[in-house]
Amino acid sequence: MSTISTTDTTWFFACKTTDVPPNGGVCVKYKDEQIALFYFTRTDKWYASQNLCPHRRQMALSRGLTGTQQGEPKVACPFHKKTFSLEDGRCLNDEHECAITTYPVRLEDDRIYIGVSNTY
Structure with missing residues (x-):
């Protein structure tokens, strides 16, 4: 696994x-x-988020339905269809529902890097 570290973020x-x-x-x-x-x-x-669905606690968001809601990119859990913003992770169905973690993504040539906090 190749990684690049900066002050606050490790890009893998x-x-x-x-x-x-x-x-x-x-x-x-x-x-x-x-x-x-x-x-x-x-x-x-490109967008990255946690794969864990906060509702059912299953690793499923990568298999979710993608699209937009009022121009905002989103993913819907394939099990219960709760939708989450891929920009900031908030639940788009219910403001009181759990949010998901999102990560920055960087493209270099044909390689994708995801940034994680150095406090990880």
């Missing part, structure tokens, strides 16, 4: 761009953490 190599289906997601691991990585072809943007 997640996968190549060709490993992620267009408008879909994959699960990548960093240490003991599962992270969902998504690619939106229409906007040519």
Whole structure:
């Protein structure tokens, strides 16, 4: 696993761009953490979040349905359809529902890097 550390963030190599289906997601691991990585072809943007669904406590968000809600990228859990913002992690169905953790994503050539906090 290749990593690059800065003051606050460690950037780890997640996968190549060709490993992620267009408008879909994959699960990548960093240490003991599962992270969902998504690619939106229409906007040519990458997003990463925790893979753990906070409702059912299952590792499933990488297999969720992706789309937008009022222009905001989102993922819906494949089990209970709760939707979460891929920009800030908040639940878009209910403001009192659990939020998810999101991570910054960086693209270098055809390699995807995900940033995790150095306090991890």
